[in-house]
Amino acid sequence: MRSSKRNSELWIAFGFMMPAATLVSVLMYWPMIDTFRESLFASSFINPTPEYVGFETYRRILADPVFWQILRNSVVWTMGVVLLQNVVGFFIALLLNQQLPGQGILRSLVLLPWVLPGVVVAILWRFMYDPQLGLVNSFLMRFGAIDRGIGWLAEPSIAMAAVVFVAFWKGFPFSTVIFLAALQNVDKEQIEAAKVDGAGPVRRLIDVVIPAIAPVAAVNVLLTTILTFNYFDIIYVLTRGGPLNKTAIFPTRIYEVGFGQFRFGEAAAYGTISVLVLVLVVASLMMFRFFGYKEVRS
Numbered sequence: 001m002r003s004s005k006r007n008s009e010l011w012i013a014f015g016f017m018m019p020a021a022t023l024v025s026v027l028m029y030w031p032m033i034d035t036f037r038e039s040l041f042a043s044s045f046i047n048p049t050p051e052y053v054g055f056e057t058y059r060r061i062l063a064d065p066v067f068w069q070i071l072r073n074s075v076v077w078t079m080g081v082v083l084l085q086n087v088v089g090f091f092i093a094l095l096l097n098q099q100l101p102g103q104g105i106l107r108s109l110v111l112l113p114w115v116l117p118g119v120v121v122a123i124l125w126r127f128m129y130d131p132q133l134g135l136v137n138s139f140l141m142r143f144g145a146i147d148r149g150i151g152w153l154a155e156p157s158i159a160m161a162a163v164v165f166v167a168f169w170k171g172f173p174f175s176t177v178i179f180l181a182a183l184q185n186v187d188k189e190q191i192e193a194a195k196v197d198g199a200g201p202v203r204r205l206i207d208v209v210i211p212a213i214a215p216v217a218a219v220n221v222l223l224t225t226i227l228t229f230n231y232f233d234i235i236y237v238l239t240r241g242g243p244l245n246k247t248a249i250f251p252t253r254i255y256e257v258g259f260g261q262f263r264f265g266e267a268a269a270y271g272t273i274s275v276l277v278l279v280l281v282v283a284s285l286m287m288f289r290f291f292g293y294k295e296v297r298s
Helices: 002-039 056-063 065-096 103-115 118-128 135-142 159-184 188-196 201-229 233-238 250-260 264-297
Strands: none
Touching: 002 264, 056 264, 065 103, 065 159, 065 201, 065 250, 065 264, 103 159, 118 135, 118 159, 118 233, 159 201, 159 233, 188 201, 201 264, 233 250, 250 264
16 A cells, blocks of 8 residues: 555656656757767768768867867866866855945945856956056056066967956856855854854864855855856957967867858767766766765764
8 A cells, every 4th residue: 555655656756757857858968969969970161961970070089189288278277267266255255254344235246247248258358458458467567567568368378367367257256155155054053162162263164164064165166167167258259269279168169160160060079078078077076075075974
């Protein structure tokens, strides 16, 4: 009797899940499968008729030094933005969690970069990075940090750092909001108990606050990693992947190959590889979180 009731409840649960699962399959998994299928064909602007080539496109991509440069750029770009967003966002959240005058206004101002569209942010920073008229060079020269205008987006050695900073500037409010919400849910009694035991602010932060918000921080790192890896608008508007492919990442390469050169099969292959890379990155983060959680529990 109990087993029959249990089976009935499971079938009801599956019935409620099926519409959502079908929608996700149609909108997400089918396009991914179709992209892989398209990557097995080759076409061009001159010869638009798809021709089956199997895995030859993948072999050419993996043998191309540009692919490995794009892979390195994508890793550096993602790690740089995620690290800056989470570290700076955490410390700003700590500051905003204090009882400060004008706290509501400060929180609103922090959110301003986040609510701006990515294209608007990129255009704004293109003007600010301008070698002749940009505010960045003007500010640095006024304080004697540099003696001439620097082409921040034109110098291969610093272009990646320049675009990483822009993406960090736009994205850190997201991490700030997440961390601020987590900090406001930390058990105040534990903090007071740590004060009674003689723990200072740093010790309370390390022993009480950080362990309490660690699960939220792990989810935030995962979300910002996925969002950053798939960024397109900021880099494309700022540099279009240049100079010399120094800021080219998977999304900009896919757009360039697909819509710039009309090699849709190669673009689909790059898209498939980028999904695999992202899956490996996300799986690594989840394994790190899982084993780190087991170590803390033990």
